[in-house]
Amino acid sequence: MGDETVFLADDVQPGDIIECHGVKQRVTYEFGAYALVRAE
Numbered sequence: 001m002g003d004e005t006v007f008l009a010d011d012v013q014p015g016d017i018i019e020c021h022g023v024k025q026r027v028t029y030e031f032g033a034y035a036l037v038r039a040e
Contacts, residue, residue: 007032 006020014029017039025036 006036 006018008018008027011023012018012034014027014034016027017024017027018036019025020036024039026039028035028037
């Protein structure tokens with residue numbers, strides 16, 4: 001994790017959970033941009 005660019009699928013929606021490098025992350029969308037936050 002960090003500043004790495006992650007390409008999301010075209011059909012991803014806020015609230016979806018993705019896994020990147022073995023870490024589950026939730027997709028968020030605020031202020032016109034997508035972000036990933038660690039899902040617990």
